[in-house]
Amino acid sequence: MDAFVWRREGPWWLEGSRAASAVASIPAPVTPVLASVPSRVASIVASAVIPASSTPVRCGELLCQHDSYARTLDTVVVSCEPKAAQEAAAKGKKKGGAEAVPAEQLWDVVLGNTVIFPEGGGQPSDCGTVGGVPCLRVDNVDGLAKHVLTAPLAPGTPVTVAVEWARREDHMAQHSTQHLVTAIALKKWGYETTSWGLGEQTSFLELGTPEFTSAQMMELETAANEAVKAGTPVTPSWHSVVAVNEGAVAGLRKSSKALPPSVTGPVRVVSFEGIDTNTCCGTHVQNTARLQAIKLLRVERVGNKGACRVHYVAGGRVVSYLGGVYERASALASRMNVPIESMLERYEENARKALEHEKASKALALEVVGLLAEGLLQRLTAGEKAVLVRRAAADADFVKALATALDETLAAKQALLLVVVGEGEGEGTFTLAGPPALVDVASGAVAQALDGRGGGKGGRYQGKCQKLAGASEALAAAVAALA
Numbered sequence: 001m002d003a004f005v006w007r008r009e010g011p012w013w014l015e016g017s018r019a020a021s022a023v024a025s026i027p028a029p030v031t032p033v034l035a036s037v038p039s040r041v042a043s044i045v046a047s048a049v050i051p052a053s054s055t056p057v058r059c060g061e062l063l064c065q066h067d068s069y070a071r072t073l074d075t076v077v078v079s080c081e082p083k084a085a086q087e088a089a090a091k092g093k094k095k096g097g098a099e100a101v102p103a104e105q106l107w108d109v110v111l112g113n114t115v116i117f118p119e120g121g122g123q124p125s126d127c128g129t130v131g132g133v134p135c136l137r138v139d140n141v142d143g144l145a146k147h148v149l150t151a152p153l154a155p156g157t158p159v160t161v162a163v164e165w166a167r168r169e170d171h172m173a174q175h176s177t178q179h180l181v182t183a184i185a186l187k188k189w190g191y192e193t194t195s196w197g198l199g200e201q202t203s204f205l206e207l208g209t210p211e212f213t214s215a216q217m218m219e220l221e222t223a224a225n226e227a228v229k230a231g232t233p234v235t236p237s238w239h240s241v242v243a244v245n246e247g248a249v250a251g252l253r254k255s256s257k258a259l260p261p262s263v264t265g266p267v268r269v270v271s272f273e274g275i276d277t278n279t280c281c282g283t284h285v286q287n288t289a290r291l292q293a294i295k296l297l298r299v300e301r302v303g304n305k306g307a308c309r310v311h312y313v314a315g316g317r318v319v320s321y322l323g324g325v326y327e328r329a330s331a332l333a334s335r336m337n338v339p340i341e342s343m344l345e346r347y348e349e350n351a352r353k354a355l356e357h358e359k360a361s362k363a364l365a366l367e368v369v370g371l372l373a374e375g376l377l378q379r380l381t382a383g384e385k386a387v388l389v390r391r392a393a394a395d396a397d398f399v400k401a402l403a404t405a406l407d408e409t410l411a412a413k414q415a416l417l418l419v420v421v422g423e424g425e426g427e428g429t430f431t432l433a434g435p436p437a438l439v440d441v442a443s444g445a446v447a448q449a450l451d452g453r454g455g456g457k458g459g460r461y462q463g464k465c466q467k468l469a470g471a472s473e474a475l476a477a478a479v480a481a482l483a
């Protein structure tokens with residue numbers, strides 16, 4: 001899964017609030033009991049069956065947004081329609097003849113209320129079950145929570161809704177951490193968070209600063225974990241647009257106050273007591289201690305935006321991430337035959353040795369070039385028109401040094417050097433060297449004999465070939481071309 005990214009570019013709080021256009025024909029939901037009781041009690045209250053005639057509670061005021069720890073809810077099916085038919089209607093046209101059958105028939109189901117959170121505020125949708133039927137996700141369609149189910153349910157049916165808790169708990173931890181870290185970075189340095197993303201392994205938040213040092217990251221991490229230890233309560237509340245816009249909500253973050261005209265409220269506000277108060281529709285931990293720990297991993301500069309991404313893990317991910325890192329480190333240490341603690345020193349030592357080996361190997365290669373060149377010079381002086389060198393392995397430097405050593409004699413004797421490199425009789429590389437005019441004359445025949453393709457100028461023609469077995473034939477072709 002790609003990171004689920006939220007950007008502060010539009011009226012994103014709309015996702016959790018009722019817009020004027022959506023409210024017009026739907027009466028306000030009746031949730032007085034839930035709104036006035038502490039969230040721990042709300043999950044108990046919520047187990048009462050909502051009558052079939054009840055109006056669906058709208059996004060922004062769903063049970064999951066009142067009590068993020070409610071895992072199940074007894075409610076009733078309000079409406080159910082096949083998803084494909086609805087989509088076709090939306091397109092306003094049907095294909096001629098038989099209708100295309102979707103790979104999987106899905107159903108849009110609206111319930112009295114739900115514990116399955118639709119996506120919003122940067123948090124991906126939950127999944128779960130409705131009356132035992134898998135719920136793949138919930139779409140927020142003009143404020144209505146539409147559960148995408150794999151089977152239909154008749155309107156009026158009493159059902160139990162259950163959220164997939166492990167996924168939700170993880171999402172709440174990453175999302176709540178974003179609130180906390182955003183608030184601390186704003187307070188400490190005045191850096192605004194411009195976007196955040198919830199990834200499968202790690203998450204990030206993007207700070208609007210071109211520079212964010214490792215020391216600042218450590219300071220931010222320490223402060224964030226102090227806030228976790230403090231066990232600060234996190235509570236949602238609902239306010240009128242007027243209260244939000246006029247600053248009547250105590251401690252509300254400045255960036256939260258500019259509500260667009262389309263929002264009519266109630267506006268959901270989430271408070272991390274004494275740390276941050278912000279408009280948000282997502283689900284959050286009830287208490288910062290539930291975050292367990294926050295680990296900021298690294299800072300990544302986003303050069304073209306003048307921003308810095310801080311990658312992090314929180315909650316249960318800290319333990320699983322540490323477990324994964326430890327497992328890989330153990331495997332590596334075992335291969336290096338040292339304890340994990342000495343891995344870096346061993347790596348440095350190995351790197352130093354590798355460099356020494358490389359130097360020694362280059363010196364040896366030059367010696368070999370010298371010896372080879374000696375023999376080849378004798379043969380060229382004796383009148384051979386083309387000489388062949390076959391090597392199982394040789395890098396470009398080796399070939400270049402050999403050709404350079406012979407260049408003067410090749411020019412004087414109007415002769416060619418063919419170097420063919422590779423193991424076996426199939427794939428390899430080749431180089432034809434000598435006076436430019438001769439190389440041009442012979443290159444085509446040489447490439448053909450080696451089943452190769454090449455290019456070059458200034459007395460060099462190099463390329464890859466498929467038929468190393470044709471080396472002698474290529475040499476003969478070169479001689480023939482010169483005749």
Ligand SMILES: [Zn+2]
Binds near residue numbers: 175179270280281282
């Ligand atoms: Zn939030």
